[in-house]
Amino acid sequence: MHIFEDEKNRIMTPKNTDEAVCPAFHWDSEQLISILETMTDAFVSLDKNWCYTYMNQRAGEIFGRDPKTMIGKHIWTEFPEEIGQPFHLNFEKAMKEQIFIQMEEYYPPYDKWFENRIHPSKEGLAIFFQDITRRKKTELALKESEEKFRALAEERALFKTMINHIPSSVFAKDQQFRKTAANSAHLKQMANALGLNEPLTESEVIGKTDFDIYPGKTAELYYQEDESVIKNGETIMNREQYSINAAGESSWELISKIPLKNEQGKIIGMVGIAHDISELVYQKHILNERLKELRCLYRVTEILQEINVHPGKIIPKLIPHIVQAYQHPEFTAVRILVEGIYFQSDNFMETPWIQSSVIFVSDKEVGKIEVLYLKEMPENDEGPFYKEERALLDSLARMIGQFIDRSTKAQPAYLLTSLLELSNDAIVIISLDGTVVTWNKGAEQLYGTPAREIIGKNITVFYPSDLKNELQFFDSKLKQGESISHHETKRRRLDGSQMDVSINLTPLKNGEGIFDSFLAISHDITERKNNERVIENERSRLRTLIQTIPDLVWLKDPEGVYLTCNPQFERLLGVQETEIIGKTDFHFASKENATVFRKEDLEVIKTGKPNINLGKLTFVSDGHTGFFETIKTPMYDSKGEVIGVLGIARNITEIQQSREALAEREKQLSILNQTLENRVEERTAELEAANKDLEAFAYSVSHDLRSPLRHIDGFSRLLRKTITEPSSEAIRFFDKISESSSKMSSMIDALLNFSRLGRKPVSKIPVNLDTMVKQIVDQYQPLKETRNIDFKIGKLPIIQGDPNLLQTVFENLISNAVKFTSNTNPAVVEIGCRNEKDDKHVIFIKDNGAGFDMAYADKLFNVFQRLHTTDEFEGTGIGLANVKQIIQKHGASIYAEGKVNHGATFYIAI
Amino acid sequence: MGKIPPILYAEDNENDVELTLTAFRECKLQNRIDVVYDGQQVIDYLTYHGKFNDRPEEKPVVILLDIKMPKMDGIQALKIIKSDENLKTIPVVMLTSSSMEKDLIESYNLGVNAYVVKPVDFTEFLEAVKKIGFFWALINKTV
Known part of the structure; x- marks a missing residue:
């Protein structure tokens, strides 16, 4: 551990680090400097007085200073802004406590991060540092995003929990209509719709379309709706939807669907929310039903208030109100039976879906009221009916019972009705103004109109237009208490068909003893009348025929006695029919003739074949005669017994004359024809001859007139040739000859053509x-x-x-x-x-x-x-x-x- | 055949004969022209009868027939010629004044080889005769 004296030697050797200059190797200063200058770390050394003893090239670059000029300069004088800042504090700490400090810190003036490794020694500090700005920024960014993500994840979890707790169905779909989200309520609801007990799991649903989950029709329905949201961006708010699940349970849902858009406003899918409002709807429905029942009761009470009117007029009025009280009025029929008379709605028919209640009058059963559904309806309390409807029906039955009880006491004529119903005759009670009060089964059959349609209406609807005032005629008699028996008249059914009836009319008194109505019993006599008319018609036609026929007609019985004859025959004998009937031919003719006639008659009776003969007859009435063809034929009754001989004589005088005249005409005609034909032939021949002549003439003209012309032309040419030197005058003459012959030739042609045209x-x-x-x-x-x-x-x-x-x-x-x-x-x-x-x-x-x-x-x-x-x-x-x-x-x-x-x-x- | 066959010409009118022969001369035809004066002579000529009894045996190269002739007219003669196995191959030319449609149709129905209406204009007549001569005597090939 030494510090070099000179510049090169003033390098501090760090103690315990790899990168430090290791004292075990005795690096010479040249080597050392070479290392310091080539390494990528920046390096500076400071003496105890915070002055630079070394700065490598890299450090110079970072600081933007020349390393040489920095030697001996005081660090904090050079970087005063750092005083009190992390680098300064750490450098101080390392120096003071003589500990190795590694630090990473941001240096604002350079907007850079640095990693510093500070090696202290008694002589000063050796500092290696690196620009770590890029790494640091990456680290920071990473950290930031991690935090954001965590926050998001938490938010999402919260949101999901929240949505899963919402009792309404919530779901989302992407642009391809695939489910991207579904909350628990939705998963449950889907399971319910599919008739499953366990809710579906997210994995069964997410990424799938409705077509993967629901039956085709349901999926199609959803798809169409979703399409308008996802493709067109429409919003569906609070639509009520009725549905029936796989288990057959019905439900009502309130559905909203909202398009889901990204930040650019582009639709990326949709969100759907559905509330089950079944209970609400059901309550509303029930309330409505009760209201209908109440309304019915109110109306029925009101109608039954009326007294002094026959029940037959009142009961039918109840029916429409009863129909309306029921849950499905459009499929409801009602029938009320009272004292054997049925009143029913127009749509009435027997079905198995029936609710009925008996009508009592003072504990006696007098009828019943029935309500029927015309088709099968969902099961309810009593079959398809509500228990409230049962209560309604029972109370209606009671009310009708009480009403009848009241009416019976007030309206004596009504007592008759049950009796009348038993009769097969048409028995009706009609008030004097014509209003129908009762109408029994027999009347229904005869007039073809049910009681419910006619009671309360006027009987004159059945009167033919020309008999409308017949009622006034009845009135005048009935008012006086007179009966009318076997009155034969006509009636017209509502379908327009006519009938003949025989009517018995009896006046009826009201409680006050006044005749105010009458009992009418009618029979259909149409068939009898028709038969009478047919027979009468036939008879009259036959009579007219015999009377008007130009032939003579007579009838004799097997004994030869005249039974009848026509006016023509009267004229023959010159006496009236009355004088002829009962007599035989022997009375009118000579004995010989009468015998012949009788013989003929017997022959006809015997053979059963008609007898025909021709002869001249003389009329006694005016004496004229005629040529007659007489035919006699046997006549039989329905049993095949001969009842007489029918004679018919026809005047054939004219025919005979015509025949003769005709034959004569034909003869004349044939002669005339022959003459005519001959003349035509002659004329044709003449014409043909004339045509032939004409043709021959034309032929001759064509052939013969031309030749001389040709010769004239020919020889004149030849003549000209013989003249060796013709004068100009001679040449002109020759030309004239040629010209003329040619002219004549064309005239001949034209003339021929003209004659040809004519034909x-x-x-x-x-x-x-x-x-x-x-x-x-x-x-x-x-x-x-x-x-x-x-x-x-x-x-x-x-x-x-x-x-x-x-x-x-x-x-x-x-x-x-x-x-x-x-x-x-x-x-x-x-x-x-x-x-x-x-x-x-x-x-x-x-x-x-x-x-x-x-x-x-x-x-x-x-x-x-x-x-x-x-x-x-x-x-x-x-x-x-x-x-x-x-x-x-x-x-x-x-x-x-x-x-x-x-x-x-x-x-x-x- | 070393010998040049003759042309048979039937015409009752001397003037026509003269003019026609003049026309033939003008066109320098080598064939001899035998003239007969009615239909009957035509048949006699062809069948070596009557005055043609000892005529040397030779078939004419073409027969020129006028229609309107005494005794037997040209149409009748044509009918006989064309229905005779030996004669029907001889070409027959109607040389007539008639331009009647009836004659024309009848002649062709009977199998005539040509039908020429003699023009009134002599120059045209010469031309027509020349053409007939050239065609039927020189150009046409017969059996």
Whole structure:
């Protein structure tokens, strides 16, 4: 342990530390300094007077001083701010107590932490130190976060405990609808919903969706609701939900669902809270039921207050109020039986869900009141019924009993009702104003209307419209105490069906001895009446038939005695029916004839077959005669016994005459037909011959007229060849010959064509003139290059016609227009149509060309008629003749207007 | 065949015969032209009957028939020719003034080989006859 004298030697050697310079090794000062300068720790040494004896390069860097300048300087002069601070105190302590001190401390001026190892010696202090700021900060941060975490954990535990103690269900779900939290109440509630005894555990629930836990339908329901919260951010507050768990227990819950958002406001899930409010709801329900029962009792009491009215009118009024008192009014039916009469709600039917209570009048059972559910309802105190409802029903039965007791005493007519019910006749009691008081089973059957529907209403609803004042007639008699017996009349059921009835009416006195009502007993006599009517109708029809039939009709019994006859037969014999009946033919005819008639009658009776014969009869009434066909037929009764012979004689005089006349006609007709046919044949033959002639003529023209022309042309050419040097005059003559023969040839062709056209039949179909004319005009387009010509085409109709023939017409007329405007500049050809009032079209083709003199207008359409010289305008002169022929064949007409040099217009009226 | 076969021409009108023969001459046809004056003579010619009894045996290269002829007309003659096994291969050309549709249709129905309407214009007539001659006598191949 030594201190070097010079600078290099003034190094203190620490005592017990590894890093200290170990005295056992005799480091030379060079080595030492080299170590001190290369080590990473900073190092300073101080003498007893707190002056620096050494400072290595690292320390210099930390302090930002040059180590060389620091030697000999007083530490606390250099770092006065540290006086009294931890470094100063520890350095003092180490020096004073000569102990090794290791310390870690923050040095504010440098904002750094340092670890100092202070080695004391008598000479001073050797201090190694390191910048530990980074380590220190990490340590501190770690510590801080640990504390925070602990605090959080505690908070969370507290919160969880708290939530678990809340009696309401609390749960949370994440964005994927998975449960992220569930409190004990919720776990219990879920178990309950699934019908389990033990609550679910968190691990069974957390991370699962409702689809993993609940049945599909329930999960679907929850999912839809959760979706609106999680996806749309909606909040559901205090929704009441009814549910039935797996064990069949029902419950009501008040549910709220709130979206859960992170700090950025993004929805990350939801929280749900549910309270069980079953008890509350149940209490409310019970309260409501009691209220309904009370209301019913109140109304029934009120209704039963009425006296002096027949119970039949009162009891039905109770029914709707009783229905309303029950837990499920929409499925409740009521029936009240009193003294054998049933009163019931419209929806009444027998079901097994029934509650009933007997009605007593002075300890005697007079009926019962029944309430039925139309379908199965949840079990309750008494079947599906509450015990309170039983109490209600019993008290209703008592009240009705008391009411009947009161009414019975007040209303004597009511006593009859039980008696009336036993009868099968329709027995009713009606007050004099027509109000129905009682209505027994028999009446229900006869009128097809139940008592509950008619009691209290007016009986006249059953009266046909034409018998409405029948009641007044009854009244007038009944008021006087008179009865009405076997009154036959008609009644109309409510469904509209009519019936015949026989009624007995008896007036009834009230307590004050006044006739105020009556007893009516009715029978249905419809069938009897109908039978009577049918028989009467049949009889009258038959009678009319026999009376009006033009034939003679009579009936004789098997003995030949007349039973009946019609007026026609009367005329034959010339006496009235009354004088005929009871007599035989021997009375009216000669003995021979009467014998013949009798024989015929017997024959018919014997064979059972009709006898027909023809003969002439003379009428005694006016002496006229006729030819008659007489048929005699046996007549049998329902047992098959012959009861007589029916005779019918028909006048066939006219038929006979007609037949003869007809035969004559037919004969004449046949002769006439033959003549006609012959004439038609003749005419056809003539026509055929004429056609043949025409054809032959045309053929001949075609064949024979041409040949000479050809010869003229041919030989004139040959002649010209023989002339070696023809004069110009001769050449011109030859040309003329050629030209003429060619002209005549084309005239022959045109004429042939014209005659052919005349024989051609017209086949009409719809023809669109618009397209036809446009196509024809299009052919003249090239003409526009050499001529100033304009075509104006208006809208043209579709007409019935022969398209080929009409094509010829328009080709001719348009080519004429073009031809006759060849010297006009500018030339205008106009084609259009006017609609006349009688549905005819007038088509016109107008040009501004050469025109014509109207004086020759009638010649225009003649064959080979020309109004211009060939030099002016070429042509065969047959075009317009063709046009006219075609137009006439179409049943149309053509005419022309024109003026020389002012154009021409052709009109086709079709 | 070393010999040039003749053309048979049936025509009753002398003028027509003359003009037609002139036309044939103009086109310098090598074939001899045998002229007959009615349908019956056509058949006689072809079957070596009547005045054609000792005619040397040769088939005409083509028969030109007028329609309107005395005794037997051209259509009848055509009918006989075309229904005869030996004769029906000889080409028959109707050379006529008639442009009637009826004749045309009937001729074709009977199996005529060509139907020519004689033009009135002589220049055109010459042209037509020349063409007939060239085609049927030179170009067309017969059995």
